[in-house]
Amino acid sequence: MESLRSLQEYKALLSSYKQIYRKGYSNNYLSTDKIERYISLQRIYFEKNETSLLFFTDEEKYYRLHAMLGPDMDMICKQDKPLMLRNVYREGMKTDALLKVEGALKQQGFLLYDETVQILAQPLEKREEIQRKYNKASSFLNRFGIKIGYARKKDMEQIINLRNNEPLLKDYHFLYETEEEILNDIEKGYYRCAFNQLEEVCAAQHYSISNNTLQGDWLAVKDEYKVRYGLGIAMAYHSFLYTIEQGISNYYGWVARDNIKSIKYHQAIGYELTDKWADEWLLV
Numbered sequence: 001m002e003s004l005r006s007l008q009e010y011k012a013l014l015s016s017y018k019q020i021y022r023k024g025y026s027n028n029y030l031s032t033d034k035i036e037r038y039i040s041l042q043r044i045y046f047e048k049n050e051t052s053l054l055f056f057t058d059e060e061k062y063y064r065l066h067a068m069l070g071p072d073m074d075m076i077c078k079q080d081k082p083l084m085l086r087n088v089y090r091e092g093m094k095t096d097a098l099l100k101v102e103g104a105l106k107q108q109g110f111l112l113y114d115e116t117v118q119i120l121a122q123p124l125e126k127r128e129e130i131q132r133k134y135n136k137a138s139s140f141l142n143r144f145g146i147k148i149g150y151a152r153k154k155d156m157e158q159i160i161n162l163r164n165n166e167p168l169l170k171d172y173h174f175l176y177e178t179e180e181e182i183l184n185d186i187e188k189g190y191y192r193c194a195f196n197q198l199e200e201v202c203a204a205q206h207y208s209i210s211n212n213t214l215q216g217d218w219l220a221v222k223d224e225y226k227v228r229y230g231l232g233i234a235m236a237y238h239s240f241l242y243t244i245e246q247g248i249s250n251y252y253g254w255v256a257r258d259n260i261k262s263i264k265y266h267q268a269i270g271y272e273l274t275d276k277w278a279d280e281w282l283l284v
């Protein structure tokens with residue numbers, strides 16, 4: 001791998017490989033601002049050959065692979081960290097190029113790690129219903145001295161420890177963040193928490209906002225607070241109220257396609273399944 005040194009170098013690489021991946025396959029969803037961020041952090045690399053252009057973003061525990069592959073892709077070699085490649089497509093509409101890539105990935109040792117479906121909530125359409133449900137959930141939590149609110153800077157260590165020790169969350173889903181970026185998101189209100197009577201974090205949630213759209217990233221709850229208190233539901237309604245206050249139309253997330261319990265839970269609190277699916281392939 002070679003380090004990507006500038007946005008100009010990135011654009012030059014794209015230009016030189018345009019004809020190759022037009023006829024093949026690409027899962028490069030990186031925007032210009034994300035490219036510039038990874039360059040500034042010195043966490044993006046590339047490999048090129050006659051049939052493929054590969055970008056690797058260093059997510060600390062693994063590399064996320066953003067590939068542009070010609071019809072006859074060369075071998076994708078193992079690196080010093082696991083490789084994760086994510087393919088997004090419409091339900092039932094895998095292209096011939098994608099199917100060919102999947103076959104090649106299997107031959108090269110990649111395993112299908114996760115299969116997810118995008119979910120969508122549109123809280124603006126259900127303002128009164130959501131407020132009523134949140135009031136009910138909040139009133140129940142108050143009996144136990146639990147309150148939902150936004151994270152403070154002093155909560156960062158607790159939040160990260162909770163996230164990293166949540167067995168339902170997978171390492172290969174987390175993108176690298178600096179401490180400064182985490183604190184910046186806390187200042188923006190992008191971290192929501194449930195606090196107990198001692199003001200300890202007993203649940204935490206992270207999300208991001210772009211183009212009038214909110215993307216839920218993850219939710220973690222301490223084991224002793226799971227099931228009984230309904231924290232996930234309360235925090236979902238709190239976040240829905242936030243989108244209403246901000247005038248945000250769409251609230252997206254992703255759930256495992258084979259997790260029927262999770263899908264039914266999300267549908268019960270106001271989400272709908274979209275036709276956007278994603279497969280994640282892992283090479284260790």
